[in-house]
Amino acid sequence: MTYAEFQRQIKISRQQICREVFVxxxxxxxxxxxxxxxxxxxxxFSATLKISNKKGFQAMSMRDxxxxxxxxxxxxxxxxxxxxxxxxxxxxxxxxxxxxxxxGSIEDESDPAAKLRAAILTHLYLSEVMQPWFYFxxxxxxxxxxxxxxxxxxxxxxTEKLFxxxxxxxxxxxxxLPRDSQLTASIIKAMLQDWYLKRSKYRKRNLSxxxxxxxxxxxxxxxxxxPKD
Amino acid sequence: MTYAEFQRQIKISRQQICREVFVxxxxxxxxxxxxxxxxxxxxxFSATLKISNKKGFQAMSMRDxxxxxxxxxxxxxxxxxxxxxxxxxxxxxxxxxxxxxxxGSIEDESDPAAKLRAAILTHLYLSEVMQPWFYFxxxxxxxxxxxxxxxxxxxxxxTEKLFxxxxxxxxxxxxxLPRDSQLTASIIKAMLQDWYLKRSKYRKRNLSxxxxxxxxxxxxxxxxxxPKD
DNA sequence: GTCTATATACGGATAGAC
DNA sequence: GTCTATCCGTATATAGAC
Numbered sequence: 001m002t003y004a005e006f007q008r009q010i011k012i013s014r015q016q017i018c019r020e021v022f023v024x025x026x027x028x029x030x031x032x033x034x035x036x037x038x039x040x041x042x043x044x045f046s047a048t049l050k051i052s053n054k055k056g057f058q059a060m061s062m063r064d065x066x067x068x069x070x071x072x073x074x075x076x077x078x079x080x081x082x083x084x085x086x087x088x089x090x091x092x093x094x095x096x097x098x099x100x101x102x103x104g105s106i107e108d109e110s111d112p113a114a115k116l117r118a119a120i121l122t123h124l125y126l127s128e129v130m131q132p133w134f135y136f137x138x139x140x141x142x143x144x145x146x147x148x149x150x151x152x153x154x155x156x157x158x159t160e161k162l163f164x165x166x167x168x169x170x171x172x173x174x175x176x177l178p179r180d181s182q183l184t185a186s187i188i189k190a191m192l193q194d195w196y197l198k199r200s201k202y203r204k205r206n207l208s209x210x211x212x213x214x215x216x217x218x219x220x221x222x223x224x225x226x227p228k229d
Numbered sequence: 230m231t232y233a234e235f236q237r238q239i240k241i242s243r244q245q246i247c248r249e250v251f252v253x254x255x256x257x258x259x260x261x262x263x264x265x266x267x268x269x270x271x272x273x274f275s276a277t278l279k280i281s282n283k284k285g286f287q288a289m290s291m292r293d294x295x296x297x298x299x300x301x302x303x304x305x306x307x308x309x310x311x312x313x314x315x316x317x318x319x320x321x322x323x324x325x326x327x328x329x330x331x332x333g334s335i336e337d338e339s340d341p342a343a344k345l346r347a348a349i350l351t352h353l354y355l356s357e358v359m360q361p362w363f364y365f366x367x368x369x370x371x372x373x374x375x376x377x378x379x380x381x382x383x384x385x386x387x388t389e390k391l392f393x394x395x396x397x398x399x400x401x402x403x404x405x406l407p408r409d410s411q412l413t414a415s416i417i418k419a420m421l422q423d424w425y426l427k428r429s430k431y432r433k434r435n436l437s438x439x440x441x442x443x444x445x446x447x448x449x450x451x452x453x454x455x456p457k458d
Numbered sequence: 459g460t461c462t463a464t465a466t467a468c469g470g471a472t473a474g475a476c
Numbered sequence: 477g478t479c480t481a482t483c484c485g486t487a488t489a490t491a492g493a494c
Contacts, residue, residue: 031477056372058287062470072479073471083470139368143285156430182434183444190423191416198415201385205411215412222452260459291488304460306489 001118003209006125010104012097018042021093028085030078037079043069044079048086049132057087057140087140088148094130094137095155101126102162112170113225119166120188120220121213123159127196128209134196160185167224176224184224191216230347232438235354239330246322247271254318259307266308272298273308277315278361286316286369316369317377323359323366324384330355331391341399342454348395349417349449350442352388356425357438363425389414396453405453413453420445 001009018041022034031037047068051060062083066073080086105122109115127134141152163185170176195202195212202212230238247270251263260266276297280289291302291312298305309315334351338344356363370381392414399405424431424441431441 033477036477054371056285056287058285059372061468063468074473074480075478077471078477081471139371142283142368143288180444183436183441184448186423186427186430187420187445187448190419194415194419194422201415207412212412215409216416219413219416219452222455223448226451226456262459265459290486292486301461302489303462303491307459310489312488 001121001125003125003128003213006122007129010101012101012126012129014042014046017093017097018045020096021089025089028081040069040071040075040079043071044076044086045090046132048090049136052140053132053135057136057143084145087144090133091137091140091144091148091152094133095151097130098123098126098155099158102159106162106166112166112173112175116163116166116170117217119163120192120217123192124195124209124213124216127192131196131199135199138193138197156189160189163188170224177226179224184220188220191219230350230354232354232357232442235351236358239333241326241330241355241358243271243275246326247274249325250318250322257310257314269298269300269304269308272300273305273315274319275361277319278365281369282361282364286365286372313374316373319362320366320369320373320377320381323362324380326359327352327355327384328387331388335391335395341395341402341404345392345395345399346446348392349421349446352421353424353438353442353445356421360425360428364428367422367426385418389418392417399453406455408453413449417449420448 015038018038019034021041022029022037029037031040044065047065048057048060051064051068062073062076065071066076069076080089102119102122105118106115109118137152141149144152160182164181167176167179167181167184171178171181195209244267247267248263250270251258251266258266260269273294276294277286277289280293280297291305294300295302295305309318331348331351334347335344338347366381370378373381389411393410396405396408396410396413400407400410424438
């Protein structure tokens with residue numbers, strides 16, 4: 001699978017995400033016309049990510065957000081009940097989509113090596129489509145409420161376990177070398193995260209997500225499978 | 230070299246760091262008695278790291294800092310001219326120490342493989358001794374002034390280049406396999422960063438820095454050297 | 459050198475008009 | 477649904493006493 005294919009396969013349009021947020025938060029969103037909500041949530045989310053990823057969510061004032069979205073503060077507060085609420089929405093949405101897409105990507109594969117490649121490629125491609133969300137989610141995790149922080153940690157561990165389980169399965173079937181599966185999974189996560197955390201560095205070097213994916217897999221497979229020849 | 234040996238070899242005591250900060254900032258620090266300054270800077274830095282790493286530097290108020298250090302706001306402002314100044318001090322100090330220690334670690338080695346191991350181990354051990362500083366430096370980079378941000382990026386690229394140069398040298402001498410040296414260096418950095426960014430995860434698993442180092446090197450060498458046998 | 463008190467600005471959030 | 481005006485708390489930074 002290439003990135004282009006991935007994009008064709010799953011449409012995670014910003015619009016669709018906002019539609020889901022609306023459905024999930026019908027109660028706390030005062031505005032009731034779906035199309036209006038979707039349109040405005042899109043503006044709010046994209047503006048929040050843009051400002052926060054430049055100077056941090058705490059440093060973003062509601063007045064900043066109003067300027068960027070061209071909405072008044074009164075209007076903004078029709079879509080969430082507090083600034084913290086906005087933060088939680090973004091985090092929740094990122095987690096939900098990741099889990100859904102990632103699980104979908106591996107359910108068709110039975111061979112551990114293929115499964116592992118699918119999971120890694122999917123995660124990488126997803127983080128490319130939603131780079132600002134992923135960056136935001138990582139950098140702002142510690143500003144969440146205690147409850148939300150626990151969810152963020154659980155999500156991180158969930159993904160790690162997903163990789164670790166594939167590795168273990170591969171080892172028991174003899175297609176992977178015996179390696180510490182949890183540590184290997186941790187390193188995989190670290191490599192995946194580097195792509196979206198240092199996105200601008202890689203952009204400057206004209207490195208495509210496919211090139212990064214290829215390199216990452218080559219690096220990993222040298223360790224868990226051994227030399228090709 | 231083990232972590233215990235590293236600790237013995239270089240003493241990066243908090244005190245010594247604060248003494249250096251004092252010397253470099255004589256002009257902007259109003260208090261003139263060296264011992265007083267060193268003692269208080271130590272309290273200020275450690276409190277800043279403690280609070281900021283929990284809830285972010287922006288969210289830390291000067292009143293928070295006063296409570297934690299048991300100093301009044303008036304006293305605090307004798308040691309720096311603004312909150313931003315305090316941030317810059319911490320960043321600058323982290324960069325300086327890293328560069329110094331890292332360069333020192335590789336100057337004695339001539340064999341590329343040994344040099345690479347030394348650089349990786351040193352970086353890992355240093356980030357262990359100064360974990361709060363490294364975490365802070367990474368997470369708060371985007372809150373710096375434009376000028377300071379450029380310095381932070383330059384520092385990141387400097388370290389990466391240091392690794393890339395060792396890799397290139399090893400390749401030209403035939404002791405490393407031909408791999409993309411820049412990308413490999415990026416991945417090395419990502420793995421090193423994961424250790425101090427997810428320190429609490431690894432602590433919960435009772436993984437020591439030496440175990441992580443061993444694993445990291447094993448992983449890397451499978452790629453750039455090939456199987457041991 | 460350190461303290462308390464305060465100047466001044468800006469933050470999040472809401473009320474009520476349209 | 478959206479806007480403007482405003483409440484009220486808290487932020488950084490400093491002045492001046494001790």
